[in-house]
């Protein structure tokens with residue numbers, strides 16, 4: 286994994302501060318109990334300059350996660366949207382990852398610290414494809430994790446709460462130490478849920494499917510984009526839960542996510558998926574990459590140009 290490369294500024298409670306000065310106290314409540322909600326967003330180079338992909342949807346998901354977790358964010362959606370756009374511009378970035386986070390600050394300790402100030406920060410830096418360029422090209426090797434995906438009775442799975450990611454960390458570390466590239470997590474009931482940081486899709490007999498939201502998956506924005514792309518390209522699609530065995534017998538499997546883009550899965554637990562070719566995945570991958578880079582006019586409403594933040598309003602998104 287490549288090391289984080291600092292950029293110039295970080296949006297910190299509404300102000301731009303130098304990268305090295307965006308600091309918090311070690312007794313920050315959110316650090317101790319994982320009480321933080323974040324987003325993972327990408328800006329991509331387009332012929333009209335850097336454009337953030339589906340920014341409004343990402344910020345809406347942040348707000349929804351905060352609601353589930355009873356967190357009062359002291360910023361409006363528009364302030365966070367503007368913050369992301371201005372930050373990309375301020376740092377002179379093109380292709381980058383944008384990470385907004387809101388968290389419970391220093392103040393009271395103990396599990397319930399509802400009176401603590403909620404701090405907001407947004408950072409942006411250059412970050413290549415999470416599962417690697419080679420993975421995107423040739424596909425990756427996965428294993429089914431012995432860790433189940435968090436159950437909806439344990440934590441709200443649709444929220445990108447930092448605490449939820451202890452589950453992903455365990456699954457990912459175990460998969461890597463066993464020599465695989467990524468983990469696939471099942472629900473406690475044995476349905477396929479998702480990767481440690483990606484949604485999963487299956488192709489069988491020409492039909493594309495992905496687990497339902499009630500399987501406790503994160504409602505991925507790339508997942509939603511892939512579904513739209515499939516529909517627009519006449520690829521039959523249904524939201525449908527499936528089990529481990531359905532992965533072994535799939536014609537194609539792939540992961541998708543903001544960090545991972547669209548990455549084919551070549552093997553699951555040492556079984557080669559299909560015949561090792563991914564024609565449907567490839568079509569979706571290419572269309573997705575073209576869409577995020579502003580090459581498909583139809584998908585332009587998904588883009589917010591960082592070079593013109595002043596004219597951006599949520600109504601126009």
Ligand code: PMP
Pocket residue numbers: 325453479480481482483484502503504505506507508541542543544
């Ligand atoms: N599942 C999990 C657990 C994730 O962390 C992510 C990344 N945010 C995804 C799925 C994919 O979501 P998105 O397409 O919105 O990045």
